Amino acid sequence: MLYRSKIKGLGFYVPDNIVTNDDLSKLMDTNDAWIQERTGIKERRHALKGTETTTSMGVKASLKAIEAAQINKEEIDFIVFATLSPDYYFPGCGVLVQKELGLPNVGALDIRNQCSGFIYALSVADQYIKTGMYKNVLVIGSETQSPALDMTTRGRNMAVLFGDGAGAAVVSRSDDAQKGILSTHLHSQGEHAAELAMITPGVGTKWVPEILAENNPDDVSYYPYMNGQFVFKNAVVRFSEVIEEGLKANGLTRADINMLVPHQANLRISQFIQHQFKLTDEQVFNNIMKYGNTTAASVPIALTEAVQQGKIKEGDLVVLAAFGSGFTWASAIIRW
Numbered sequence: 001m002l003y004r005s006k007i008k009g010l011g012f013y014v015p016d017n018i019v020t021n022d023d024l025s026k027l028m029d030t031n032d033a034w035i036q037e038r039t040g041i042k043e044r045r046h047a048l049k050g051t052e053t054t055t056s057m058g059v060k061a062s063l064k065a066i067e068a069a070q071i072n073k074e075e076i077d078f079i080v081f082a083t084l085s086p087d088y089y090f091p092g093c094g095v096l097v098q099k100e101l102g103l104p105n106v107g108a109l110d111i112r113n114q115c116s117g118f119i120y121a122l123s124v125a126d127q128y129i130k131t132g133m134y135k136n137v138l139v140i141g142s143e144t145q146s147p148a149l150d151m152t153t154r155g156r157n158m159a160v161l162f163g164d165g166a167g168a169a170v171v172s173r174s175d176d177a178q179k180g181i182l183s184t185h186l187h188s189q190g191e192h193a194a195e196l197a198m199i200t201p202g203v204g205t206k207w208v209p210e211i212l213a214e215n216n217p218d219d220v221s222y223y224p225y226m227n228g229q230f231v232f233k234n235a236v237v238r239f240s241e242v243i244e245e246g247l248k249a250n251g252l253t254r255a256d257i258n259m260l261v262p263h264q265a266n267l268r269i270s271q272f273i274q275h276q277f278k279l280t281d282e283q284v285f286n287n288i289m290k291y292g293n294t295t296a297a298s299v300p301i302a303l304t305e306a307v308q309q310g311k312i313k314e315g316d317l318v319v320l321a322a323f324g325s326g327f328t329w330a331s332a333i334i335r336w
């Protein structure tokens with residue numbers, strides 16, 4: 001028998017430390033008008049050095065999601081953790097969450113799919129629940145990106161975009177066959193891996209002391225790189241494709257969408273998709289203005305806020321979609 005899975009509880013956490021566009025303009029040659037016009041972003045959160053980590057924020061978001069799901073944490077059967085900014089090169093953050101939450105020795109899986117990470121993670125949880133293997137899966141997206149950004153004019157195209165934070169969902173077996181996650185759709189195109197990446201040379205094949213000995217302060221390859229315009233052009237195409245694919249797979253059309261929660265990459269991308277799908281302002285949820293692009297955390301943070309603000313009602317058709325580094329892109333079609 002195949003079961004249906006549903007999102008039973010959601011939660012998010014962002015650091016208290018608010019970094020405005022004016023704050024950034026003191027560090028680099030940028031300004032509030034440029035950032036707002038090109039991206040929609042007004043401010044973002046940066047983790048407090050030494051106290052907040054990808055795991056600690058993931059734990060805080062998870063506790064809220066577990067509380068919202070009204071289950072005991074001991075009922076969690078499995079953890080899926082999505083991030084591009086893990087605390088350590090290894091082990092992944094999933095096992096650290098298992099320890100911090102004091103869960104029994106459940107499995108913990110880490111997902112490395114950047115901005116699409118949460119939807120990939122949700123898809124994994126959905127498959128385990130559908131087959132009957134697990135009843136409650138904790139799905140987390142969390143990022144501490146600020147320490148890796150080049151906070152000088154050289155890195156301004158990336159530094160203004162990204163923020164830190166975490167979101168989590170408890171995905172549970174549902175008795176209602178009509179509701180829950182209807183389908184998920186996942187894609188990748190590795191030929192564009194270098195267009196949005198942190199390809200720190202040698203990691204994996206060289207020892208770190210060797211890398212550092214060869215490094216110098218002008219070596220930008222230690223910072224993330226993005227070909228912004230190329231990413232933008234691919235994003236708008238792939239967002240549209242993967243939303244259409246999801247709708248078609250379920251015999252639905254654009255007119256059936258009640259709420260689109262896109263990955264918060266750039267407000268201009270969301271507005272382009274909104275226009276293409278003929279959706280109203282009320283049918284697309286955006287909060288990039290407050291948090292910037294939080295990569296794997298952006299979809300669960302946005303989804304949590306949309307639910308908390310009463311913008312998603314029972315029975316609504318909710319579409320999640322993401323595009324990012326890899327390139328990877330994904331959608332989830334959910335009957336709430």
Ligand code: ACO
Pocket residue numbers: 029030031034035038039114115116156157158160196227228229231232235265266269293295323324325
């Ligand atoms: N402040 C002021 N000027 C800037 C800044 C800044 N922060 N950043 C770049 N500029 C300058 C550039 O140097 C350039 O100057 P020049 O004309 O003298 O050379 C000018 O502004 C225009 O730069 P572009 O890169 O052409 O600006 P664009 O309009 O493309 O906007 C942006 C840049 C916002 C990054 C855009 O390309 C974008 O949003 N791309 C997609 C981002 C995205 O979706 N990422 C995917 C998800 S992220 C993930 O997966 C991890």
